[in-house]
Amino acid sequence: MIKNYFKYLFEILKYYDVQPLLLFWCVSDILNNQVLWTDYQYWADLGQPNTYYLYGAYLLVSIGIFTSMYSLKRCTFFVSSYLLLTLFATIRYVVSLICDSESSFDLAAGKALTITFFYLFIWLWIWVKLKNEILYRKIKS
């Protein structure tokens, strides 16, 4: 029973299209973007001025995904950019966790790390699905 359920989940991940999820997600990402709700000074006061620009990049890429849903290739380009940003953010967090003497690997850090890697995995999965679709379309034509 449980085995069948996980098999079903695996089949959903493998065979179902990713576009509806991508559409809802990028809309949510645009609306939740910190650039819309905070200003540069807020992040400068927190001691993370570059994070504001990172969120700006996320906003641009999310708008890019939203406006290129009609074209698989263009959408994949923006998803690749988003994946790069997520990868960069994940690595930056891991590097700061390792190099920063002030930060320690406690429960909160573990939680944040899990969430960051989970997001990275999801974007990687979306990217692989889109690239796979392009590849199989190319092979079929």
Add this chain to the structure above:
Amino acid sequence: MDQNLATIITSLIAVLFGGGAWKFYEFLVKKRSGDKKSIRTEQTMYRDDLISRVERLERDKDNCSDKLMDLSQKLSALTVELAFIKKENERLKYK
């Protein structure tokens, strides 16, 4: 090392390895598809050959059937003729 530099270098390495892995996967999928296509082409060729052979055999069978009909007709005519000749021969014997 500066944290930003370390992040950039690690990201670059990850992107390069990821890109390489994707290219390798793409190569495998294309190769598998090419192999499948080649097998399909061979099967199609074999099927086409079988179709042409069946068509030729059907034609030969029709020709043979026509010849058999012709021979049967001739045999029937000869049988009738033989029976008539036998009767004629019997009649001439007792004359």
